[in-house]
Amino acid sequence: MALSSKKIRVMIVDDSMLARRMLQTGLSKYPNIQVVGEAINAMDARRKIPLLHPDVITMDVEMPGMNGIEFVKSILPEYPIPIILVSSLNLRVFDALAVGAVDFVRKPDGKVMNNDHFIQNLANKIVVASCARVRKPMARSAVASAVAAASNVAPLHMSGLPTETIIALGASTGGTEATLEVLKRLPANTPGMVIVQHMPPGFTKMYAERLDRNCPMHIKEAENGDVIQPGCALIAPGDKQMRVVRTGTRYTVSCQPGPKVSGHCPSVDALFQSMAQSVQCHMVGIIMTGMGSDGAKGLLEMRKRGAFTIGQDKESCVVYGMPMVAYNIGAVEQQASCESIAGVVVRHLSSLRR
Incomplete structure (x- = not known):
């Protein structure tokens, strides 16, 4: 896959400080990716998006307060940014994809997220997502x-x-x-x-x-x-x-x-x-x-x-x-x-x- 010389601006959204650190450290090894900021939950992310102007957002599906699904539904009409879900084996990932998330990557087993294969997979998906056409959530009438x-x-x-x-x-x-x-x-x-x-x-x-x-x-x-x-x-x-x-x-x-x-x-x-x-x-x-x-x-x-x-x-x-x-x-x-x-x-x- 040909890579653009322009760095892809990524924002990490996860309530776990350990997860955010591991993602930040892992993605920093890729010269075409720049982590421009982090958010601890969906509301924090909403406040930071206009300031950070990310090209791609990575987000945990399960977070306290507004979960990833509700965040995707609420944010895409205003900010059509490609969102990659970082998820354990969880059926709710498909609910988030249904409302407009572009893709997902499976968390490695265990609590430590410095798995090289996982980071490489996420980095590849970030590159793909940066070129993706974002689907905004369908209105209820259109779904019906x-x-x-x-x-x-x-x-x-x-x-x-x-x-x-x-x-x-x-x-x-x-x-x-x-x-x-x-x-x-x-x-x-x-x-x-x-x-x-x-x-x-x-x-x-x-x-x-x-x-x-x-x-x-x-x-x-x-x-x-x-x-x-x-x-x-x-x-x-x-x-x-x-x-x-x-x-x-x-x-x-x-x-x-x-x-x-x-x-x-x-x-x-x-x-x-x-x-x-x-x-x-x-x-x-x-x-x-x-x-x-x-x-x-x-x-x-x-x-x-x-x-x-x-x-x-x-x-x-x-x-x-x-x-x-x-x-x-x-x-x-x-x-x-x-x-x-x-x-x-x-x-x-x-x-x-x-």
Whole structure:
């Protein structure tokens, strides 16, 4: 990733003095990052933002007084600054992402936060966040309209399809909510889906359960050997590479620890490449918001094998990186907003019956 010569101004918000010191010390090692100030809680942060002018804010989700979720909701309409959550294994991180936080990083186990991998991961996310498009919280009326639109999607008539279909989707920064926008609009009898969202272990299971509660399809964290079948979406575990395997007429997933592919585990490229190599029925590939190029080459391989491919458009991406690279190399057949992708998929699958 090319780094700008301009330093990224970061404000640390955490009620723990130890945590603030460790973050300050760790981030100070990165020449492209400047910690311009700290805050002990959300109210302290609100007072300091106009004075410090941070480019990115790191914030603990759980703090006394106003928690991270309420802070994100209150601050973004006035100060649209990218916010990275620093969180333990906590379901509330998804609530904060839903109201506009850009990304999150998992705290290392234990009370000491001088974990080198953790700091490096946070520094990388700060660089990505500095380029992100901040989503302001949706008004209640807009949320209600989106839910109503999702509930009105006509079901697919699967009996008329000439072939079996598998849908693969990959996303990174901004993808937790963008993927939800797609899945909540797809009907319950959608062909089987396999999904990679760059996310730490532990969180992928909670994310799958959250999606399952809010979408018509059944959604679960994938386990090795799970069968890909209509009406079910499988989310790659956070520390394993997920690939599609053909066994006779059935398709299953292999979920195994392994080296990073295109810089990630799980990797979108690993999933998409396995689709291109193994799937002999009809394929749909979807690449969504995220920094870098993971998934672009794999999507191109899928398209060369006859897959229908979709890329999220620039306007609806938090980070127009992965879909941009895929589009530039010719991997994307059609671009669409995250709110429109489900409709594109439904229309495409319906056209197969003609």
